[in-house]
Amino acid sequence: MKSWKDRSAKVQVKESELPSSIPAQTGLTFNIWYSKWSQGFAGNTRFVSPFALQPQPHSGRTRGDNDDQLFFCLFFAKGMCCLGSKCQYLHHIPNEDDVDKLALRTEVLDCFGREKFADYREDMGGVGSFRRKNRTLYIGGIDGALNGKHLKSTQIESRIRFVFSRLGAIDRIRYVEDKNCAFVKFKYQANAEFGKEAMSNQTLLLPSDKEWEDRREGTGLLVKWANEDPDPAAQKRLQEEQKLESLNMMVRLINNNTITSAGAGVDNNTKKIPDRKETPEVSINSTKKRLLPIDNGLQSDIFIENLKKLKKNENIEHNPSNSFSRKVGGPLVDYPSSDEE
Ligand SMILES: [Zn+2]
Incomplete structure (x- = not known):
């Protein structure tokens, strides 16, 4: 497998495919398909993102690599950077070298260079806190991300493992069947930060599922910072x-x-x-x-x-x-x- 270092980053979407104008923010998530804000003030509906990061084919060198950029491209994580190799931010999955560099420079910014806050948001969404190290994500919305497709708990866990392990070294993953939620603990916080953005509002359906074509009707994953895993x-x-x-x-x-x-x-x-x-x-x-x-x-x-x-x-x-x-x-x-x- 060729390393991302040996090739230029791909353009993930053409600029013309992005929404031409984004209206004033009235919610937490902008739904590109319907051109409106959701989650928060304007309603509680979530939507599956029309874009998705494919780590292997999308990763590559960018202008950021030549400029010793520390931070990762948020749009890349969401599968929607239209700049490719011209992007000033990094277009690959945070690795150990990146983790070291990020840790040396700053503790108050996340891997995208966004400021962290002293406290988590009430709903455990957002950028995260600088007071507490957290490498664990809470994964909810699993039913919606599967469009109600019935799967055994082992199958759900293995799908979650598959999609999240592409986004960094995993410490452990636990699917809690009776709550239909999962905890994904990464080895490094930077990968948790990255994974949270990459997997929010993503489907858990696979192209081989017969429901794949209707994935946009689902609601996508709800990814938050986890409170600690309740398992003793x-x-x-x-x-x-x-x-x-x-x-x-x-x-x-x-x-x-x-x-x-x-x-x-x-x-x-x-x-x-x-x-x-x-x-x-x-x-x-x-x-x-x-x-x-x-x-x-x-x-x-x-x-x-x-x-x-x-x-x-x-x-x-x-x-x-x-x-x-x-x-x-x-x-x-x-x-x-x-x-x-
Ligand atoms: Zn970018």
Whole structure:
């Protein structure tokens, strides 16, 4: 399979195929077929998007790759960029290199360069929050995306797996039969951000289905940021991940304040931050690493601050009264309440 790097990005739609004018925004989703806004103020109807991203054939190099662009093309994700290789944004699925670059530059913008907000929107739609890392999408509207076609739960899950795994490395996917919804957890948040835009209002029908021609009559998938997966096993994993992340943060912090020097003489095994006065003579023959006594006061302040955060985190995790809280940072175990099915 040829890599997207070896070819120019394709034009996904001709400019003439796009709606010529978009009226003033009165809803959250613009329905291109009917030229009106839906979802929100002007009504609650959703429509299947007439455009869809096909990751393999559509991906390719753009002007953005030459300009070291960080961000991805939102229209590409939705399958409707008419610029192709002339686009100043990236036209491929976010990969590990992209994830690293995005993480280095900013935490407050999503992979499309849109500002994140402190809180999720009430309906868990939108860009997402910068306060909480979230790699999990809630997938609803499955009936509408299948135009009511009856499938076994394993078949539904495998369709969801098929369409979402094209959009980035998957951590896990879980279909909840009695709620007819699914949770898709990506390995990286950037792919969740990308996947949310790419799969919103998309059909789950396949060209081989006899219902395919009527897919536009369906309502398409409803993709939101997930509150945490209510599965107890998933909750436990989340707690472990959070602890690990806090620990990693502390290790990074220590490392940032540590200059490893081949000439240093303090035994690192004691993990002691040496006092400035007691710093021994540097011996060029020693290969042991040591913590440089740069600024003990500042270092321990940050340390204590982080320990406090860690403790606070644990309290939130173990306090059942917070379990159903919608507060950012607490474990959220309920399903989104505003599913419009
Ligand atoms: Zn584009």
